[in-house]
Amino acid sequence: MAAFANQQLHYHHRTDLFGRLRNPGAKLRSGPTRVRMSLQENAPSLAVVGVTGAVGQEFLSVLADRDFPYSSIKMLASKRSAGQRISFQDKNYLVEELTTESFNGVDIALFSAGGSISKEFGPLAVDRGTIVVDNSSAFRMQDGVPLVVPEVNPEAMDGIKAGKGKGALIANPNCSTIICLMAVTPLHRHSKVVRMVVSTYQAASGAGAAAMRELELQTHEVLEGKQPTCKIFQRQYAFNLFSHNSSVLPNGYNEEEMKLVKETRKIWNDSNVKVTATCVRVPVMRAHAESVNLQFEKPLDEDTARDILKTAPGLVVIDDRVSNNFPTPLEVSKKDDVAVGRIRQDVSLEGNYGLDIFICGDQIRKGAALNAVQIAEMLL
């Protein structure tokens, strides 16, 4: 942990041992209470869609942590969750049912309620002049919709910023893509990446709060010698791992893997970059890890790579070979920064044309909520 402290990792939450949501499911969690309030009369009006979900709750937490200014905030969710109460920054809010009228007077809406909700309500919100930052995959590959990691391709927001005041869609990339590109892009800018082989170690949180609860429940059951409850994944997750649960496409890749392939091309605006990926769920709560092999157009030596990564925004380098201290998912859980380590010259490629690196990032935070709020900050 010393490495983190030295490198000013952004500690917004105390990491618990488990990486779980503090009150999984039962009670809604409010963001940390801050002395300074972000409620300001001339600030934008906000809406959070899917506010009762894992990412929805994290939206609130991040908004509070970053003192995001707002004149009002609507808490929106499905009919099932409507009527619940949420305490946020010393105020009490009623969770309202998402309807076609929800976006009247809303400047910025943060969506994380699944692709079908986004497809139905995203365009309706835009028609009412709302800027939608959408965490689903619904619009990511759509022409004209910016797909943005603020540290990576802020220029993709130029069109939206120019049309200030008009409704628009902005897509938040998939968690695996965000975490990968946070570390790979600074290297790519120095020495173009021509091919990337990614293997992921993905946490339960990517499948939502219910998946995290199932992993916890199953672990209890297996330790007690009981048959595990398998509702979310239809298989044992505790003390096991499995190929990512998204649908497998005709080319044999699952959807999660093809997101890495396609989103990388769009974010880098480079249709030639070659990417292959294998996505795997591991029994970890809320942070993803990725083993990434990189091939470059020009040589890039590991010392230069390490120097580049050390100064990259939102990134922390943990690369201590002597004490075998490298990034772990638990260390980055509930943290803003993505961690990178195991930076080494690929022995399978001559002439410094390759590097292997290992990346960890909080799936709910930088992989989803934080990135979306950072996008929203670019609109202020």
Add this chain to the structure above:
Amino acid sequence: MAAFANQQLHYHHRTDLFGRLRNPGAKLRSGPTRVRMSLQENAPSLAVVGVTGAVGQEFLSVLADRDFPYSSIKMLASKRSAGQRISFQDKNYLVEELTTESFNGVDIALFSAGGSISKEFGPLAVDRGTIVVDNSSAFRMQDGVPLVVPEVNPEAMDGIKAGKGKGALIANPNCSTIICLMAVTPLHRHSKVVRMVVSTYQAASGAGAAAMRELELQTHEVLEGKQPTCKIFQRQYAFNLFSHNSSVLPNGYNEEEMKLVKETRKIWNDSNVKVTATCVRVPVMRAHAESVNLQFEKPLDEDTARDILKTAPGLVVIDDRVSNNFPTPLEVSKKDDVAVGRIRQDVSLEGNYGLDIFICGDQIRKGAALNAVQIAEMLL
């Protein structure tokens, strides 16, 4: 599990939910009781070195399962474990302390007691005419010592078989290498592999029975909100993962990774094959998984690859895209066969020059004890 049944996966043990040793640590486990005994007068005399360890216990289990013939068997361990009793195939054995005299009259010795024990006692045993099958890394890269996976390079045993009756050293490859090459070699024989990028998902068992117990203990502790006991790995393993615990070498690779690089070259007798690897420990008990990206000299399409793998010995193909059913570590735990799936054409390489595959194999069994006993069977 149906896929396994259909494909005649070798079920020697019922898999428990946890994949743990049945009696971790406390009581020694004997192999399953069989009606047919392998005790035969004209059969070789055996010794098991490190018999009280995780792999040592599995040696006994595999010998019994395979009706390995023997005229006598010595149970050898450190002074600390000497005096314990082991029941094996209806006979009671005293665990003896390993000494320089232990190998008098022993034809075949199976070693799994760590590299320093192998270095000290392996050559002494050879001097007494014993053939040593060594599971440590002590002699693997030594010239003249065959490094053998029986399904992969049986020809490496020719010299030893020709010198029948004389003492010799034979090395069992590292678990990750065995499991990887079981699936990759049949493809390599059809279409030469020129480069391989491996990312591993390694179980606790590779660090021994104490590591398995620590993972179990830590998981209990973390679920109860307690600080986890960190003796083996000096960090939290439960609900976490970390870069492999072996030493990191000056080139930035850890020893486990370089074993994959170097052992592959020796086993394939191909000093040109390019391998890079990232080795990671995941909170799984006793089976490893590996995500492997392959580049071939000549095109190899995925259908041909699948057909090749389906008929390869010791391998089972689990590759059901429709129901998202692919190999998992839990399914292969305590099983002999290595499982392979996610067989797909690499979208990052044109012209069918690449494949991605996902492999799982029991680390203690095919990754160690079974492979060693199979080597010993070649001597009969």
